Amino acid sequence: MRRGFKTEAKTLALELRAEIGLDAYSPFDPYAFAAEYGIAVVQLSDLDGPARHHFLKADGSALSGALIPNGTGVVILENDAQPLTRRRTTMCHELAHVVLEHEFGVSLSDERKCGLSGDQEAEADWLSGEVLIPSDGAFRLARANATDEQAADAYDVSLAIARWRMNHSGARKVMQRARAKWA
Template identity: 35%
Template sequence: MPLRHGFKAEVNRLSVQMRRELGLHPASPLVPTRLAEYLMIPVKAFSSAIAEEPRIGRLLTTEREAVSALTVHAGPRRQIWVNDSHDMGRQNSSASHEIAHALLMHPPGPALDLRGCRHWDGEIEEEADWLAGNLLITNEAAWSIARSELSPEAAMLRYGVSRQMLTWRMNKSGARARRARSAS
């Protein structure tokens, strides 16, 4: 599903703006929970709810791939819940995705459709994916990684992302191609 013209540039500008509001450089790492706190969106771990709802334990063990994160709406307030059985890179990605929904002002929707299947709006999910990636690694950050020739492992550690996210952002930002052109 194609994103509307200019959307990708807009989300990078928004990601840079969020960093500036937090007093960070456009290429600096961003901790999603810090941004959520700034936006007054509580972030909670699934494991913290086991005492109240023991069935959540399955999401941390036998069904850990079923849900990475979700947003719970209570009127105008949001709460983000993250599956803390996942590695930190994935948790950061998941939290950033949920924060992206808030920043993009996506309206809340039902979790399940009338058949009991997961409700999925491909357009808003793709928008949230793009913004989440940019929140974690702005174009400026990707270009900085490429210029400095930081190893993937060092970049993953510095930005708190998975290899998959790092690769995706390095490719989508054009940082790798830009670096290759400047090296020739």
């Protein structure tokens, strides 16, 4: 990941949230953001048989999402058969690639990874995390001793995403250090 990217992502995520009228403390709405940015979102269930089949793997599993170039823009294809919390992560990951002007034509199968490698993938992953649970929000939750479950509920994300953000945004570590110091 590029040096300084995490700091930039913190600010950028708050700006992206502000564009749809959200502060750091409410769940992000990737669909409202896509609409605001003029990014079309297509659901896998809307595709007809042969097109849908193209995105399904041989073992019956499917991709989570994909960025598909469309003229000068891009379309996000999302697998609407997956749970909504998972879909929101997928959407944020793909939106992060768009916002960061990464290569198109990538698809996502894991909750947090797609075909891209290296910096672009690491940056999209980190930015989507900041968008889903901003550092400021994670700190507020850590101050209130929130559990991962409470963080997941507050931001409408999966438990895995909540745990990742609470532990890797630095929020809990900083709070623990502060408490140890003042205890």
